[in-house]
Amino acid sequence: MSDKVAVLGAGVTLFERRATRRLDEMASEAVSLALRDAGLSYGDIEVAFVANAYRSGSAPIVFYKLSRTGIPITHIDIACASGTRSIQLAGHLIASGAYQTCLVVGVEIMPGGMVPWPIDPETVSLYHEMMFDTVTGLLTMPGAYAYKAVRYMHDFGATPEQFAQVAVKNHRNSCLNPNAMYRKEFSIEDVLGSRMICYPLTLFQCCANSNGAAAVVLSSETRARRHTSRPVLLSGWGETSMRFDPVDPVESHLSEGDTVAAAAGAYEMSGTGPGDADLAQVHDAFSAAEVLQIEALGLCGKGEGAAFTAAGETEIGGSVPVNTDGGLMGCGHPVGASGCRMVAEVFRQLKGQAGARQVEGARLGLVQNSGLGASNVLVLER
Amino acid sequence: MTGVDTGRETSHLGGRLITGPDGDPRLIGIRCLDCGTGAFPATDYCPGCGSGSLEDLPLPRAGTVWTYTVVYMGGYGSIVADPPYATAFIELDDGTFVHAPITGCDPESVRVGMEVALTTVEAKENDLGITLTYAFEPAVGRERGVGS
Numbered sequence: 465m466s467d468k469v470a471v472l473g474a475g476v477t478l479f480e481r482r483a484t485r486r487l488d489e490m491a492s493e494a495v496s497l498a499l500r501d502a503g504l505s506y507g508d509i510e511v512a513f514v515a516n517a518y519r520s521g522s523a524p525i526v527f528y529k530l531s532r533t534g535i536p537i538t539h540i541d542i543a544c545a546s547g548t549r550s551i552q553l554a555g556h557l558i559a560s561g562a563y564q565t566c567l568v569v570g571v572e573i574m575p576g577g578m579v580p581w582p583i584d585p586e587t588v589s590l591y592h593e594m595m596f597d598t599v600t601g602l603l604t605m606p607g608a609y610a611y612k613a614v615r616y617m618h619d620f621g622a623t624p625e626q627f628a629q630v631a632v633k634n635h636r637n638s639c640l641n642p643n644a645m646y647r648k649e650f651s652i653e654d655v656l657g658s659r660m661i662c663y664p665l666t667l668f669q670c671c672a673n674s675n676g677a678a679a680v681v682l683s684s685e686t687r688a689r690r691h692t693s694r695p696v697l698l699s700g701w702g703e704t705s706m707r708f709d710p711v712d713p714v715e716s717h718l719s720e721g722d723t724v725a726a727a728a729g730a731y732e733m734s735g736t737g738p739g740d741a742d743l744a745q746v747h748d749a750f751s752a753a754e755v756l757q758i759e760a761l762g763l764c765g766k767g768e769g770a771a772f773t774a775a776g777e778t779e780i781g782g783s784v785p786v787n788t789d790g791g792l793m794g795c796g797h798p799v800g801a802s803g804c805r806m807v808a809e810v811f812r813q814l815k816g817q818a819g820a821r822q823v824e825g826a827r828l829g830l831v832q833n834s835g836l837g838a839s840n841v842l843v844l845e846r
Numbered sequence: 847m848t849g850v851d852t853g854r855e856t857s858h859l860g861g862r863l864i865t866g867p868d869g870d871p872r873l874i875g876i877r878c879l880d881c882g883t884g885a886f887p888a889t890d891y892c893p894g895c896g897s898g899s900l901e902d903l904p905l906p907r908a909g910t911v912w913t914y915t916v917v918y919m920g921g922y923g924s925i926v927a928d929p930p931y932a933t934a935f936i937e938l939d940d941g942t943f944v945h946a947p948i949t950g951c952d953p954e955s956v957r958v959g960m961e962v963a964l965t966t967v968e969a970k971e972n973d974l975g976i977t978l979t980y981a982f983e984p985a986v987g988r989e990r991g992v993g994s
């Protein structure tokens with residue numbers, strides 16, 4: 465038997481620079497909010513995932529605090545994409561008919577300073593490509609998008625000012641989101657004038673670590689219709705990791721082919737296309753990433769994303785608002801929680817409950833979430 | 847130790863770099879015997895098809911910068927250079943892409959399309975056993991073509 469998948473509720477905690485609460489406390493708050501939103505109790509949940517990158521043993525830490533109902537609990541980690549990966553796995557389980565209700569909670573207390581590289585010479589061999597490139601200074605997180613930004617400027621004549629506009633927009637949107645870490649406006653001069661990290665990306669074009677949790681309750685459409693006559697459906701999703709293209713090796717390293725493939729899967733499954741999107745949440749870990757991801761989703765043509773952004777098309781009130789809650793840039797990035805936060809925002813928008821940042825008449829929203837070469841794309845509709 | 851001396855040439859960095867008797871360097875990638883994919887660095891399985899049937903692929907020494915960045919912050923400590931340093935994806939003359947540091951020039955002078963050639967770099971002190979590694983440096987005209 466198979467059923468459609470619905471999102472029944474969502475909850476997001478305050479994302480804060482310094483964690484004032486422990487992992488279990490933040491997760492419990494997000495779960496309580498999401499369950500109340502869904503009209504369910506923890507006893508109604510049949511299977512649960514925790515998305516988290518930096519704390520092994522997160523599943524018992526998070527779920528045994530809530531209740532010991534004997535359901536299967538699992539920790540999912542593919543770095544920054546853990547939240548959406550968990551939601552997609554929940555989708556597969558519900559669509560297959562194996563379970564009717566699933567809880568996903570993303571939660572993270574980030575280590576201090578720069579995002580620690582997940583590989584080190586004690587555990588990874590020196591000639592693993594990621595290891596060698598790390599010790600020779602080739603592999604840095606901002607650098608990965610700086611490369612793409614430089615080539616993009618060369619190919620399409622884009623400017624650093626156009627990339628910087630992403631940061632200006634997302635920080636401005638974060639002022640409308642009481643859970644966002646920054647809630648502070650920055651001018652384009654502030655953004656361009658901040659410290660250079662990896663040319664052309666300055667400090668304010670790189671997302672900062674934050675600490676927080678976000679939870680999403682999913683169910684079969686049948687189960688959802690017991691609670692609401694107009695459920696939000698997770699109507700399609702696509703999931704990929706890094707792919708080597710022998711015909712075009714550049715594709716493997718330097719484009720967003722993983723997102724293009726994930727989006728194609730999500731659009732096919734949902735019977736929709738980029739022209740149907742009323743809004744999108746994309747992985748803006750770096751300003752240039754948002755530009756490349758909106759192109760990979762097909763929201764604008766290849767090479768047009770920077771000008772599309774600079775023209776205000778992705779602002780709230782533009783033709784397709786992007787990162788309405790402030791994105792990673794404005795909310796900060798608690799790695800395991802971010803994907804769940806993105807889905808929660810689209811859910812809130814489709815329910816018409818996004819308050820000051822509401823996109824009028826939003827009926828279909830996209831989520832794109834990246835993590836260490838993986839890209840997940842989800843379509844939510846109401 | 848990362849160098850294995852055969853008398854004729856020395857292998858460094860797990861076989862990805864060899865130097866000849868005069869110190870002239872060469873990068874060694876792989877070619878897949880099943881699907882023909884060429885790639886650098888060498889791996890145990892073809893990145894294109896997963897085959898384990900691979901042969902060594904000596905790469906040309908020269909190429910052009912396909913894209914680059916200058917790292918001011920955000921690295922994890924390089925054994926090649928202190929920030930700011932330039933790094934690049936280089937398209938070699940046979941079409942293979944190599945990810946490498948750019949040395950021998952002001953990092954801010956690196957540009958897309960810049961002609962570069964392979965060179966070796968003495969590694970900074972490290973506890974990984976690496977003494978010699980590679981980079982690319984600006985090279986034009988005849989100098990660029992030597993040995994490639």
Ligand SMILES: [Zn+2]
Nearest residue numbers: 878881892895
């Ligand atoms: Zn092959």
